[in-house]
Amino acid sequence: MSGGTFVGMPAFPAAAREAVGNTTLRANLRHATHTIRDKRARAVAELSDWDRLREAGKRIKDHTLRHLDRYLVQLEESVERAGGTVHWAADAEEANRIVAGLVRATGETEVVKVKSMATQEIGLNEALEAEGIRAYETDLAELIVQLGHDRPSHILVPAIHRNRGEIRDIFREEMAGWGRPAPDGLTDTPAELAEAARLHLREKFLRAKVGISGANFMVAETGTLVVVESEGNGRMCLTLPETLISVVGIEKVVPAWRDLEVFLQTLPRSSTAERMNPYTSMWTGTTDEDGPSTFHLVLLDNGRTDTLADEVGRQALRCIRCSACLNVCPVYERAGGHAYGSVYPGPIGAILSPQLRGTGSEIDASLPYASSLCGACYEVCPVAIDIPEVLVHLRERVVQGGEATRGGNRVTLKPAKGHAAERAAMRAAGLAFARPGALRAGQRLASRTRRLHPRALPGPGRAWSATRDLPEVPVEPFRDWWQRTRGGGGGSGDDRTTEGNGR
Amino acid sequence: MSGRDRVLGRVRRALADVPADGLAYEQAVDRGYAREHGERTAEETVDLLAENLADYRAIVHRCTEDEVAGLLMRLYAERGSRTVLVPPELPPHWPAAVGPVRIHDRAVSTPHELDRVDSVLTGCAVAIAETGTIVLDGSPDQGRRRITLVPDHHVCVVRVPGQVVASVPQALERLDPARPLTWISGPSATSDIELDRVEGVHGPRTLEVVLMSGA
Numbered sequence: 047m048s049g050g051t052f053v054g055m056p057a058f059p060a061a062a063r064e065a066v067g068n069t070t071l072r073a074n075l076r077h078a079t080h081t082i083r084d085k086r087a088r089a090v091a092e093l094s095d096w097d098r099l100r101e102a103g104k105r106i107k108d109h110t111l112r113h114l115d116r117y118l119v120q121l122e123e124s125v126e127r128a129g130g131t132v133h134w135a136a137d138a139e140e141a142n143r144i145v146a147g148l149v150r151a152t153g154e155t156e157v158v159k160v161k162s163m164a165t166q167e168i169g170l171n172e173a174l175e176a177e178g179i180r181a182y183e184t185d186l187a188e189l190i191v192q193l194g195h196d197r198p199s200h201i202l203v204p205a206i207h208r209n210r211g212e213i214r215d216i217f218r219e220e221m222a223g224w225g226r227p228a229p230d231g232l233t234d235t236p237a238e239l240a241e242a243a244r245l246h247l248r249e250k251f252l253r254a255k256v257g258i259s260g261a262n263f264m265v266a267e268t269g270t271l272v273v274v275e276s277e278g279n280g281r282m283c284l285t286l287p288e289t290l291i292s293v294v295g296i297e298k299v300v301p302a303w304r305d306l307e308v309f310l311q312t313l314p315r316s317s318t319a320e321r322m323n324p325y326t327s328m329w330t331g332t333t334d335e336d337g338p339s340t341f342h343l344v345l346l347d348n349g350r351t352d353t354l355a356d357e358v359g360r361q362a363l364r365c366i367r368c369s370a371c372l373n374v375c376p377v378y379e380r381a382g383g384h385a386y387g388s389v390y391p392g393p394i395g396a397i398l399s400p401q402l403r404g405t406g407s408e409i410d411a412s413l414p415y416a417s418s419l420c421g422a423c424y425e426v427c428p429v430a431i432d433i434p435e436v437l438v439h440l441r442e443r444v445v446q447g448g449e450a451t452r453g454g455n456r457v458t459l460k461p462a463k464g465h466a467a468e469r470a471a472m473r474a475a476g477l478a479f480a481r482p483g484a485l486r487a488g489q490r491l492a493s494r495t496r497r498l499h500p501r502a503l504p505g506p507g508r509a510w511s512a513t514r515d516l517p518e519v520p521v522e523p524f525r526d527w528w529q530r531t532r533g534g535g536g537g538s539g540d541d542r543t544t545e546g547n548g549r
Numbered sequence: 550m551s552g553r554d555r556v557l558g559r560v561r562r563a564l565a566d567v568p569a570d571g572l573a574y575e576q577a578v579d580r581g582y583a584r585e586h587g588e589r590t591a592e593e594t595v596d597l598l599a600e601n602l603a604d605y606r607a608i609v610h611r612c613t614e615d616e617v618a619g620l621l622m623r624l625y626a627e628r629g630s631r632t633v634l635v636p637p638e639l640p641p642h643w644p645a646a647v648g649p650v651r652i653h654d655r656a657v658s659t660p661h662e663l664d665r666v667d668s669v670l671t672g673c674a675v676a677i678a679e680t681g682t683i684v685l686d687g688s689p690d691q692g693r694r695r696i697t698l699v700p701d702h703h704v705c706v707v708r709v710p711g712q713v714v715a716s717v718p719q720a721l722e723r724l725d726p727a728r729p730l731t732w733i734s735g736p737s738a739t740s741d742i743e744l745d746r747v748e749g750v751h752g753p754r755t756l757e758v759v760l761m762s763g764a
Contacts, residue, residue, distance in 0.1 A: 106577075
């Protein structure tokens with residue numbers, strides 16, 4: 047695996063073009079996203095107050111973000127009162143250093159991990175490997191990704207791009223290198239594959255001394271952490287080891303115990319389309335003789351405060367990582383998660399990654415364009431993040447530059463280089479539209495020469511036309527056609543319109 | 550500067566332009582959403598629990614308090630369980646005097662010892678009808694979190710209608726966040742392979758819920 051930051055990824059258009067040509071990937075994705083999207087709609091329809099829950103979730107998160115410093119300090123007090131230790135990490139490197147130090151202090155060289163976006167984001171597994179500590183992913187999909195030397199492609203189902211045949215091949219070839227080999231004669235039925243994973247991982251769970259997790263929610267009032275999962279691998283990692291280390295983004299805090307009543311209704315239905323996920327674990331510090339005797343919470347910034355400083359973009363921090371937006375997105379469905387070059391793919395990734403990482407790299411500058419702005423992502427979002435609004439805002443930042451916060455400091459971004467052609471074209475269009483005579487002459491000329499037009503634009507426009515079909519120039523400019531026909535039917539066209547309006 | 554000061558300083562600078570909204574937490578959120586969905590009698594709520602448990606492949610049984618020992622014996626026999634793990638304190642009449650060997654969870658029990666047990670029997674703290682969920686809170690009739698995780702067969706006795714609530718908001722009101730909580734909705738499951746749901750990955754592959762009335 048090349049790490050959480052996906053260094054060296056091509057920009058979205060290039061990565062997407064390659065992905066779209068992969069028919070297996072497209073079929074796997076289409077099947078998976080359509081299955082879950084229909085189920086989700088049914089699960090949501092069971093709750094008559096969905097809109098109110100959605101609004102409450104949005105308000106809780108907005109209120110928390112507005113007073114984030116206060117709730118983080120309260121959370122710290124609550125966790126420490128309950129027997130935990132709280133650490134603060136401004137960036138990935140600091141978080142990795144803290145976690146590696148905590149693991150080393152236990153004397154262990156192996157850890158078991160609950161699936162966690164935050165630890166992927168900071169590249170924790172690779173950082174631990176460099177310290178001689180092996181991290182075992184225990185979520186079935188993460189196991190498939192880890193064994194396949196692959197990268198996750200979906201927030202909830204990281205191996206969504208793999209079908210059962212591919213998974214069987216990965217298990218057969220790779221399991222032995224990581225521990226218990228795959229059973230002989232393993233077939234590609236999901237039940238047999240899950241059983242193989244159970245046997246492979248159980249030996250690790252039963253001997254593990256250190257567990258590492260993220261969290262879906264942290265309650266400031268009580269110090270409670272919440273992990274929502276399905277398989278039981280989470281419960282294994284959260285309760286069997288002696289030491290538990292949780293790495294959690296600072297935006298995951300909610301003020302009060304009661305707030306969970308909103309998110310525990312909206313998260314499972316939005317993500318796996320279930321009334322409730324099979325297992326939810328909640329723990330507050332440590333409990334005598336039940337679960338880990340040592341608990342560390344690492345609070346992670348890593349670009350979150352920069353995102354918080356952007357008044358349009360900060361709403362991305364409401365995200366509860368349900369992945370509903372991925373499953374409805376026509377762009378994600380065709381391009382797949384890898385094309386986004388980030389642990390956060392899909393519509394939410396397109397606004398979260400360029401804010402967490404900045405728009406400096408080619409891939410991050412291209413992500414706000416990885417959307418048709420159809421708005422389906424906003425419709426399904428259980429905390430009502432207006433993803434299209436943030437996409438447009440970020441496009442503006444990429445093209446025009448402007449004020450932003452990076453690493454806690456205000457900076458002025460320059461306009462992105464790649465957009466010179468677009469700006470030139472827009473300037474030219476502005477000039478032409480301001481001069482009707484020139485526009486008319488140009489249009490007539492274009493119509494007369496239409497057979498000579500190339501299929502793609504030359505020069506700096508090539509990149510634009512490489513991902514779009516050039517519109518065909520009509521035989522006759524619209525203005526001329528209108529003057530000649532008055533809308534196609536002479537005077538009768540106007541009559542029909544009037545008649546229609548009168549009814 | 551410590552990481553703490555750096556992060557909190559950044560948060561405060563990021564929010565510098567945010568006008569104080571003056572809204573206390575209590576006023577910031579409209580709690581106009583439902584406390585429960587639909588109007589049901591206590592019996593109907595229990596029926597809904599049974600229906601939703603079964604929908605996520607838990608096996609549901611009903612009995613009276615007098616019948617529970619006999620029912621439990623039958624469940625162990627059908628499964629061929631020779632050993633049953635029990636939390637520190639179960640109501641004495643639940644497990645019958647005869648039957649499989651009862652094993653007590655002790656602080657020193659290793660996960661490997663738990664892995665050799667055939668079945669585990671517990672009570673619960675509360676059950677949620679709308680979602681088909683049982684919640685364990687580590688009380689003496691439920692034991693440590695690990696005992697309902699490692700063995701492959703979990704039998705949970707729910708006292709109906711007293712321990713059943715309709716909804717998630719009602720369940721949270723009853724629970725104590727200071728205790729370690731485990732919410733269970735059906736047996737362990739995964740949808741990671743082509744989004745096909747498969748029961749049984751790491752947690753118990755069989756969950757049997759006994760709805761015991763008269764308590």
